[in-house]
Amino acid sequence: MKLLKKIKTDFNINLFFTATFGFIIDAMLPTAINLSNLTFTLSTITFLPICFLMAAFIVVFVSNNKQSIKDLLKNKRKFPKFDRIIYKLGKTLTAPGSTIDVIAYTIIFVPTINVIKLLILTNPITISIILGLLVCYLIAGAMFVIKHLIDFVLEKIPQINLKLKPVLRIFIILILFSLTAVKVNGQNIQYQYNSQGNHFVTFEHLKFQKHGKFFYFSDFTLTEKGNTSSYTEIFQYYRGFTIQYNFGISEAQVINPVYLVGVSKDFTIEKFNCSIDLLYRYTNSFSDENNLVKNSPHNYQLSLGYNREGDKFQINGFVDYWNLNSFILN
Structure with missing residues (x-):
């Protein structure tokens, strides 16, 4: 019996x-x-490897939190807060020997073993092999940096201002959505810094679809007090039509949600790929703190986007124009 238990x-x-x-x-x-x-x-990224990665992540998460999940299913404990769930999910990625480490290990293992085999067999090692080895080690190093940045952010979660938690949650959900999308066409994270000591982080995601495209960006202002403002715009385009949603939160001012719907047209000027949107704009409950000035919620917006990609550079941006008709409340 003991042998069977061991087996x-x-x-x-x-x-x-x-x-x-x-x-x-x-x-x-x-x-x-x-x-x-x-x-x-x-x-070269296909659906099956993504399924395997997600399955491995779930197995590690369940294994690390087995008792908590059992207690939750037996109603012995309350459902954990959102911040705690994010912390647990993050630790599943960053724990020693966990998901990120194994991915980096595989990326390093392949070219390293290849070089060792060539040395043993006394076969020539070409420049391309050396470059491939360096690329793999650089990518693995970048993954380790990302791992420790995630750990740093996870430790800061309890210190985040409660007012900003809803926006942080939306931002995390958007990131998870973009990372688990099967056909991802582009995403990037930008970091900027000014002389006043403020840090600005922008996350962008673009996904092309059969008859349109989906795009969003989130801006975050980081100061000594933490994340003091967040702003997000979401765009969905389909066959020349578009719906959009803008929202944000700030310690300095109220950023009211905006709903937009209209038509869009793509065109090219020289080497710039451009788009123009003509939109109906509805601002939800836009008023100042003293309720002295109230703007009409119904309006229009004209948006121009432009992009040019060169061999070693990229120029892109957008310009929005809208008109606010204000009147004094009696």
């Missing part, structure tokens, strides 16, 4: 390794090979 334990351990390390390595192996061969493109 059962061995099976459980190896099944766990299969569903975590095995899934991640199998998912990342083609990407690691393409990176080491300098042939990686986004088109």
Whole structure:
């Protein structure tokens, strides 16, 4: 009986390794090979590896929080707060030997083993092999930096101003949505700093669809007090029509939500890809603190977007114009 228990334990351990390390390595192996061969493109990412990565993440999360999940299912404890869930999910990514570490390990393992084999077999090591090795190590290093940045943010979650938590939640949901999208066309994070000591972070995500595109961006202002303002715009385009939503929160002023609907047209000027939107604009409950001035919620907006991509640079941006008809309340 003791032997059977030991064998059962061995099976459980190896099944766990299969569903975590095995899934991640199998998912990342083609990407690691393409990176080491300098042939990686986004088109090489398929649906199955993403499923394996998500499955491994879920297995690690459940394993690390097994008792809490059991207590929750048996109604022995209350459902944890959103911030606590985010903390647990983040730690599933960043814990030693967890998701990010195994992904980085696979990316490093492939070119390293390849070089060692070539050395043992006394085969020539070409410049492209060395470059592939360096690229893989740089990517793994970047992943370690991201891991520690996530850890830093997770430790700061309890200090975030309560007023800003709803916007932070939306931002995290948007990030998770973009990271789990099967066909991601582009996303980036921008960081800026000014002489007053303020830090600005912008997250952008663009996804092309069969008959349109989805785009959003979120701006965050970081000061010594923490995240003092957040602003997000969401755009959905479909066959020349568009619906949009703008919202934000700030310690300095009220940022009321704005709903927009209208038509859009793409065109090209020289080497610039441009778009123009003619929109009906509705501002929800726009008024100042003393309620002395109230603006008409019904309005129009004209938006111009432009983008040019060169070999070593990119120029993009947008211009919004709208008119506020104000009147004094009696």
